Amino acid sequence: MIWFWVASGIVVLFGFVVVRGAPYVPTRRKLLDKAFTTLYPLGKRDVLVDIGSGDGVVLRAAARCGARSIGYELNPALVVVAKILSRSRLISVRLADFWFVTLPSETTIVYTFGDSRDIKKMYKKVQQTASLHRKDVYFMSFGFKVPNVQHEKHDKSFYLYKVKPLQSGKAQV
Numbered sequence: 800m801i802w803f804w805v806a807s808g809i810v811v812l813f814g815f816v817v818v819r820g821a822p823y824v825p826t827r828r829k830l831l832d833k834a835f836t837t838l839y840p841l842g843k844r845d846v847l848v849d850i851g852s853g854d855g856v857v858l859r860a861a862a863r864c865g866a867r868s869i870g871y872e873l874n875p876a877l878v879v880v881a882k883i884l885s886r887s888r889l890i891s892v893r894l895a896d897f898w899f900v901t902l903p904s905e906t907t908i909v910y911t912f913g914d915s916r917d918i919k920k921m922y923k924k925v926q927q928t929a930s931l932h933r934k935d936v937y938f939m940s941f942g943f944k945v946p947n948v949q950h951e952k953h954d955k956s957f958y959l960y961k962v963k964p965l966q967s968g969k970a971q972v
């Protein structure tokens with residue numbers, strides 16, 4: 800009987816997020832290491848935000864490049880796993896629905912492994928961040944292109960966008 804309740808708990812924890820975004824599937828570490836050295840070379844000057852940070856694999860890849868990273872994750876079990884696996888002063892993991900979060904002003908790049916339903920809305924969220932803080936913010940999407948927006952670079956399944964503030968007059972909407 801206990802196994803029934805444990806299994807049900809896991810299904811609920813991992814299943815309920817699909818209402819708010821993509822389900823948990825991690826990006827492969829090797830792919831991240833390549834993307835963060837060639838597509839967008841991350842460095843000490845960067846603050847990467849992962850919207851839907853899962854087990855924190857992206858945050859750890861960013862920290863290996865010397866960047867600070869912040870992850871927002873809805874599933875409390877994954878927040879605990881990410882905190883255990885990501886013990887670095889460069890990394891912070893927060894239990895939050897990223898749709899309701901104002902991304903920090905230090906953000907230089909936002910990463911997502913999202914889904915086709917939400918990718919445009921995620922781009923708009925990054926654009927709001929760029930507009931609020933009046934600076935360009937990069938957006939890296941794994942697996943999904945943003946419809947009708949020209950990417951700056953791409954490599955296999957990674958797409959990189961330079962998102963301009965709306966008030967710059969150069970924003971793609």
Ligand SMILES: C[S@@+](CC[C@H](N)C(=O)[O-])C[C@H]1O[C@@H](n2cnc3c(N)ncnc32)[C@H](O)[C@@H]1O
Nearest residue numbers: 819820821824825826851853872873896897912
């Ligand atoms: C496809 S996984 C990607 C995980 C990680 N970014 C990676 O690339 O390995 C998407 C993650 O987003 C989380 N998620 C979905 N909707 C969310 C929301 N609205 N707020 C915070 N996290 C969310 C899921 O729980 C899941 O862990």
